[in-house]
Amino acid sequence: MHTSTREDAVTSLHRTPFRRRRLGVTFVVAGLLAAVGMTGPAAAVPGPGDEAPTVQEQLSDSRRAQTEAAIESGEIPGIDEIVHSDNLTPVADVPRAEGLAGTNSDLAFQGRYAFAGNYDGFVVYDIRRPSDPRIVARVLCPGGQGDISVSDDLLFLSVDSSRSDDSCSSTGLPATEEEAWEGVRVFDISDPRSPEYVAAVETPCGSHTHTLVPERRNVYVYVSSYSPSPTFPDCQPPHDGISIVKVPRDHPERARLSSFEVVFPDGGFPGDENSSATSGCHDITAYPDLDLAAGACMGDGVLFDISEADSPRVIDTVRDEEHFAFWHSATFSQDGRKIVFTDELGGGGGAMCNEEIGPELGANGIYHVRGRGDDLRLDFQSYFKIPRHQADTENCVAHNGSLVPVRGRDIMVQSWYQGGVSLWDFTDSGNPREIGYFERGPITEDVLSFGGSWSAYYYNGYVYSNDQKGLDVLRIDDRRTDGADRVRLDELNVQTQPDYFSRR
Template structure:
């Protein structure tokens, strides 16, 4: 084990969750790459670790496209280590010096979409499209295997999709220790620690389920819609290579009888609250997870005009559930001025609505919508935008949210009074160069922005799909005073409750 990793394990063993007074702003030498990234005066860029990403597109492929997708995706945190997912693998970044975060390892594994989780020296990674092998490769291996490779199963069959588990204890020799096949793959996953039983559970989320496909040689298949379940993977910490599916639970239905088909993200809070919320289609079911292997359906909620939810998160006391959706799939401009004509239409409307750029706040006990936040800065017709990934600041007295929303950038929102939520700080980059070719192939090179932005231990960490990792300080009274310092963070999981 590298010496710089040992402290992180010690932090977890000691159960470090402490309150620390955050100063107004500790000045640092700012990087020189903010010219095209306008921001509020209380946002201060202090460091970056860049690795370029690119986006491929549907035929015809646009000029300059790469053979496979290399965009940066989600983040997870262990001590001072940041794991940044990518479509072509993942990065391990040492952020002990936030003004100079250093990439310690880049592990290549070409398979989308590469959302990540972490627990100790284990990294978990989602694969959500069929691959011809369950091993990592440095070239694209996407697609179902040739019929001849389906034997002894029926042809046509599906390739590997599911969860990959890596041991990163030796950064010079990162090992893939398990590939767990899952029906319809893994779009995202939620890490649920169960220290009493020396294991981690993973709640696996499937964003979409395509046509029915025969099981492949790895055992997974895709039965098509409705895919009304969440699978549970058990990872024994003493033997992570033996990880396997141990059960599943139904996503239920809305009060009007509509079945909830698939779950894009699942937000969990442990501690004394023990709840899970699935950002599903067309609603959000909420579960009691007192028994981690057997979640119990409590209720399902929705919001006006929303066709399918994207993300769900909890306030740290469990009193408020935060939801958002992804009109346009994250690739289209859905944060323009309200009333602006849009094409193609979304949610049955041909004009931009407030709801397309809204985060909803729900009563955690009932699901009732008790407030909302509408993105206050309209974006251009060339800027792909949706309220994508976010988390709630671990704060004992206020409810604060950090969100990353593609080309609208990153923002900090105070929803302590959910009926009157307001933006505290923001960074909104200039549009990527407007395309001269507006065909799908031409436009693809101009998709980008923030996949996710999260608050972790007094700072904002931004995952830019095209650029890499940025770290920000915020000087605002809302974040002054006692802020809970965490020993780790998988943003889909509040692994403690406060108070």
């Protein structure tokens, strides 16, 4: 069965006035540590049965006054005002699709189409003309968080919200119920304008995120999930690993749970006052051409050997008990000798980009991959965080990004929720720096509200950002990224990282 709707009318573009903003501008706004808590990173959205993230934290009079003063002085943009550096220019923004009220989440790409996940399903955009993207399909199929990826004629959608069954018409059901369902849905996208729901596989603790490791005949899906409980029949402790789903390309209806691979036989990091305990993984990025994968696993960072796609093997594990609260995601450098791990301090709902939090919390950690073969190890180098302080009303923390394919340099675009989209260079691992940005001003002046960019990825010449207001398309004009626009891919799932230059 499937649920899909088509939107034939062209969606008009909404353009917001913008002004220039100087790189590195700073101002003082007090933090909200007491409100969001540095000890609550496991709230990274959502746990089993949770709904989409919502934040409505009323500011004190003094903090509200500070935010208003910062906007008035121009130190931060006004409400919903767009600002950007000269080298990162908005060329289009499409208001969020009607009928999908949930949180916008991840992105995947194939040919002329962008597939945008949502807690209520997904949207298909025709991006043949990046300056004029058009919605061509909206699929209503609720089950947060809608992590999404594509491979040939197949689309995969994560379900991490307990449902009454696996259908698109299912309703929410407590995870304590035996019949509750969570896992991975599979769609046929041979016609991207009319996706068809063809299969579903239940996985322990659902699927918060997933990562594809494709082969010629099968697609292996590494399923990351966490936060087990003795009260959850389908999500029992210790849940110390990842599920692997095998999907035959010619018969996706035969998709099945292939195995559960134990990653932490010793139980993983037990947690402390600063960092989350490990009870599974949050996200994994595979680099199939190098037979490697990097796992962001709550309290641990992991390097895997994936030469046997159906049986990943741990090579090295690292921890950062002082600065990392919640290991969230990972990105390899083009040569695979560096990995950028992100820390989602506060679970994505906190104001973590103000002066009080500082430059090393809720940031990226850059690691070198040293050694060879089974002797590979992760070696910490430095932290990177956007230098643009945000208001106390703005949720902001390191989130999803991708490489910009440039020979000889390591450059990323990355989402920071209401911190916007950052373009940054980590070629010098010990001295990473922001070289461009795009952001909107706060949603409100008096309430900490959830919003902003969930994922910002570079694809075939442009940056696409799945913002809570809709799809933003940005163009990079910078000599440091010259040549990137000549790199073309037929398909991109950022968590299945390609060797950009071997495919040209």
